[in-house]
Amino acid sequence: MADELYLSEKDFSLFSEVIASFHTIGNMDEMLVTILEKIKTIFDIEGASIAMHDPAQKEFYFIRMVEGAQVEGYLHKTAPRFPDHKGVAGWVMEHDQAVFINDVSDDRRYYDGFDMLHDFATRSMICVPLRTRRSFLGVLYALNKRSGQFTERDKKLLEILSGTIAVSLENARFYGDLKDHLHILERERQTLLSQAQTGFRFKEIIGSSLPMRKMFDLIAKVIDTTTTVLIQGETGTGKELIAKVIHYNGPLKDQPFVAENCGALPENLLESELFGHAKGAFTGALTEKKGLFEIADGGTIFLDEIGEMPLSMQVKLLRVLQEGQLRPVGSNRTRQVNVRLIASTNRDLADEVNRGAFREDLYYRINVFQITPPPLRERKDDILELALHFLEKNARKNKRPVPVLSPQAMDLLLRFDWPGNVRELENEMMRAVAMAAGTETILPEMLSGKIRYLQSGRSEIDEVSFAGPLKEIVRQVERRIIDETLRREHGNRSRTAKALGLSRQGLLNKIAALGINS
Numbered sequence: 001m002a003d004e005l006y007l008s009e010k011d012f013s014l015f016s017e018v019i020a021s022f023h024t025i026g027n028m029d030e031m032l033v034t035i036l037e038k039i040k041t042i043f044d045i046e047g048a049s050i051a052m053h054d055p056a057q058k059e060f061y062f063i064r065m066v067e068g069a070q071v072e073g074y075l076h077k078t079a080p081r082f083p084d085h086k087g088v089a090g091w092v093m094e095h096d097q098a099v100f101i102n103d104v105s106d107d108r109r110y111y112d113g114f115d116m117l118h119d120f121a122t123r124s125m126i127c128v129p130l131r132t133r134r135s136f137l138g139v140l141y142a143l144n145k146r147s148g149q150f151t152e153r154d155k156k157l158l159e160i161l162s163g164t165i166a167v168s169l170e171n172a173r174f175y176g177d178l179k180d181h182l183h184i185l186e187r188e189r190q191t192l193l194s195q196a197q198t199g200f201r202f203k204e205i206i207g208s209s210l211p212m213r214k215m216f217d218l219i220a221k222v223i224d225t226t227t228t229v230l231i232q233g234e235t236g237t238g239k240e241l242i243a244k245v246i247h248y249n250g251p252l253k254d255q256p257f258v259a260e261n262c263g264a265l266p267e268n269l270l271e272s273e274l275f276g277h278a279k280g281a282f283t284g285a286l287t288e289k290k291g292l293f294e295i296a297d298g299g300t301i302f303l304d305e306i307g308e309m310p311l312s313m314q315v316k317l318l319r320v321l322q323e324g325q326l327r328p329v330g331s332n333r334t335r336q337v338n339v340r341l342i343a344s345t346n347r348d349l350a351d352e353v354n355r356g357a358f359r360e361d362l363y364y365r366i367n368v369f370q371i372t373p374p375p376l377r378e379r380k381d382d383i384l385e386l387a388l389h390f391l392e393k394n395a396r397k398n399k400r401p402v403p404v405l406s407p408q409a410m411d412l413l414l415r416f417d418w419p420g421n422v423r424e425l426e427n428e429m430m431r432a433v434a435m436a437a438g439t440e441t442i443l444p445e446m447l448s449g450k451i452r453y454l455q456s457g458r459s460e461i462d463e464v465s466f467a468g469p470l471k472e473i474v475r476q477v478e479r480r481i482i483d484e485t486l487r488r489e490h491g492n493r494s495r496t497a498k499a500l501g502l503s504r505q506g507l508l509n510k511i512a513a514l515g516i517n518s
Contacts (some may be wrong), residue, residue: 032063035165039142043154046144047120050130051089052169053138054279058084060138087111088127089139096136098128098159100150126150128158130166137166205241206389209381210506211374215242218371223250228321228368231344236423237373239344240304247300252340255299258292263308268329270313275320277329293326293337300340306366307347307358314359321365341366376418376425380501381510383413384474386422390429391442403436408444410477414500416451479514482507486516 036048051060061081084090091109092099102124104110112122126142140162142154205212222229223246231239240259247257265273276291292301303309309317320326321341325334343366352358376383387405395402405413409432418424428448435446444452482500489495497507510516 031168035161039158039161043126043142043158044146045142046146047141048143049141050165050169051138051141053084053093053136054081056279057081060084060087060089082111088125092127092129092139093136096129096131098126098155098162100124100126100152100155102145102149124150126155126158128155128162130162130169132166132170134170137169140165204245205238206386207379207382208385209374209379210503211379212382215371215373218369219246222246222369222371226251226340228340228366229342230349230367230370231342231373232349232370233344233346233373234375234421235346236421237375238422239373240302242371242373243300243302243342243344246342247302247340252299256296257300257302258296259302259304260292261304262313263305267310267313270309271316272329275316275326275328278331288328291326291328293320293339294335296339297337298339300342303341303343305345306343307345307349307352311357311359314362318359318362318365321362376421377501380414381506383418383425384410384477386425387413387429388470388474390426391433394430394433398433400433400436400438401440403433403440403442404473405442406444407477407480409442409447411481412444412447412451414481475514478510479516482510482514483516 032050036050039048040046049062051062053060059081060083082089084093088099088101088104088107088109088111099109101107101110104112104122104125110122120143123144125144128140130137130140140158142150142158145154205216219242229243229246231242233239243259244257247253260270260273262270272289272291274291274293276289276294279288303317320337324338325336327334349358349363349367353360353363376386384405387410391405392402413425413428420427428451431448432442432446436442482496485496485499486493489499493507493511494504497504500507502510
């Protein structure tokens, strides 16, 4: 036996590299590819693969196959599975012993289903069990000896390697269980934190301009229902905040609120994230995982940027919305869910339907009640209130005194178009707090270049007193800005309203409220 297990210097080197791979490669998928490729070299074979055992389904499934010079990771749509009583693998599991076969055509234990499926002709093989002290995990194959025949020595060597591979796979499974458990706990923690808050009230959405009041009226009409809502607006207009206000003030407020950005993940990962996956559904799926629809069952799921979702995923989403049933990736069982959908997009979905980039049937399914948050350039009445809110928020977060805006800085903020909307304004105020470095006043030079550019050619606004309540300071600044703009437009109220981003009636209301004589 000692002679049979003698290793040449080359074999010993390769054998050592395989063992070292378990400790030097952090990615499980990369590790399996490396190990199986080196097994091919050591044993001079055409292919190697691992089939894991799923005791719940009474099946084997391949997590990795290396055939010829090609490495193929089987994803969930093509993951090969077969009953655990079939083939050589079934015999190895039943007898708990390795076997080598030099002519599979003459062995009744051999199952040729995968040869026909994957265009790979198996002639000979070694199949060894992957077992730890805890459990039977699966089998390791060596396929098609290139020269000569498999020997008892080859089988013994593969058995030695199988022990280390089995332990690594078990550790990976435990790690996967732990990671999925932590993932679920984190989701639940986020849900509980959100629900423990006093709730997202209308006051969370800052704004009193006419476009915002119209939006509030729409939200009030849908807030007491579980109607599907589509929030369609530009980037940075606070679509997720609107979704939370609708959820946490409605009949589902005590149920989960779960959010996902449809444009942040590739299709296969998005499907797994939304619908979950079965154990063995794809490489690395060593445990079963719940999807966000199941986590949100009974509550609300918010699908941000739904317009980014691939067409093939749109079909699967439509099925879930219509039937209330989903099928986890790699599973043959459906699960019932009951969720309220709130979707958002920065695209015009009607145009996307006309271009063939979004399914018409899904569009009508999600566009039950539409809310369109106005862009900041159409609600300039709210800019100063928002800016002051963000200044206070970020100053307190950074433990700095809350600065005030100089009239010149306010004028620049009001005249800028804010293509990035509220999010861009918030980022600008974060920058301003940093630039102020603890000083009391935000001056124009503390704003970013794109906003300071507006200074050229503008009229100067006199300094105002910063003494007194915040509302009075804002009132003084608004009065001076409107007065200055009226003078610049020679008293023409229509042109003044347009320059300030107000409706004509909105300007007249402000003139009356501020006591401006014009």
